[in-house]
Amino acid sequence: MSTSKSVPPKKAYHHGDLRSALVEAGLRLLEARAADDLSLREVARAVGVSATAVYRHFPDKGALMAALAGEGLARLAEAQHAVFDAASGGVAGFNASGAAYVRFALANPGLFRLIFANPDSAPHSLHEDEKRDEDDAMAFLRANAAMVAEGKGGDAQVIALQAWALVHGLSMLMLDGQIPVDDSLIDRVIDVRTLHPK
Numbered sequence: 786m787s788t789s790k791s792v793p794p795k796k797a798y799h800h801g802d803l804r805s806a807l808v809e810a811g812l813r814l815l816e817a818r819a820a821d822d823l824s825l826r827e828v829a830r831a832v833g834v835s836a837t838a839v840y841r842h843f844p845d846k847g848a849l850m851a852a853l854a855g856e857g858l859a860r861l862a863e864a865q866h867a868v869f870d871a872a873s874g875g876v877a878g879f880n881a882s883g884a885a886y887v888r889f890a891l892a893n894p895g896l897f898r899l900i901f902a903n904p905d906s907a908p909h910s911l912h913e914d915e916k917r918d919e920d921d922a923m924a925f926l927r928a929n930a931a932m933v934a935e936g937k938g939g940d941a942q943v944i945a946l947q948a949w950a951l952v953h954g955l956s957m958l959m960l961d962g963q964i965p966v967d968d969s970l971i972d973r974v975i976d977v978r979t980l981h982p983k
Contacts, residue, residue: 804842804852806832811853815895820850820902850899857896861889862922869925876936876977879929883952883975890956891966897956933977947980 810831814823825846829836843849868885869878890897930945955974958964 803832803834803838807839807842807849808852808856811849812856812896815853815899816893817895819895820853820899823850825849853896854900854902857893857900858920858922860893861886861897861900862920862925864889865922865925869929876933879933879948879977880972880975882925882929883948883977884971886952887956887959887971887975888968891959894960897960901953929977933980937978939980944977944980948977951975951980 807828811823811828814827814831823846825839825843826836828849829839839849843852864885865882868881872878872881926945926949927941930948931941933939933944934941952975955971959966964970
């Protein structure tokens, strides 16, 4: 009779949706570092799989970064829609969505920088001929700019560009330490009613 304990066989690792798990792990890791400092191996370790498993979903780091940036852009749009709705839409909602853009950037600096460093996922151009390929954030900006233009006159495309330049510029100035991060300043600076209508 043997006195040794039987050891159950080690279960093979199985993940229901490995691609989503890798994206979520990458997003968590971006909370503490820049995208350049992130590696596929590190993301694999965070999920508990081998680096080889990552390559089944992302052939290289660029593909993973594009997926992270795309998810970040979707989350930015979601945050903007939420505050727009909470403010009951209109100009107040447009202002709130602009402030949400800046607050998202400040809360997610690594992800925010990645979104705009990745040409495949960054918000698409405001040119009319590229509307068919636009993401939700850009479609939302266009719709709000059209609403402002209808109310006060002016070119909706110019208003959209002014609004985007305002919120993106403020985000970068705060992220880069050019001006102090001041939550009340965000609301005071972002007011689409001050945008020139022509």
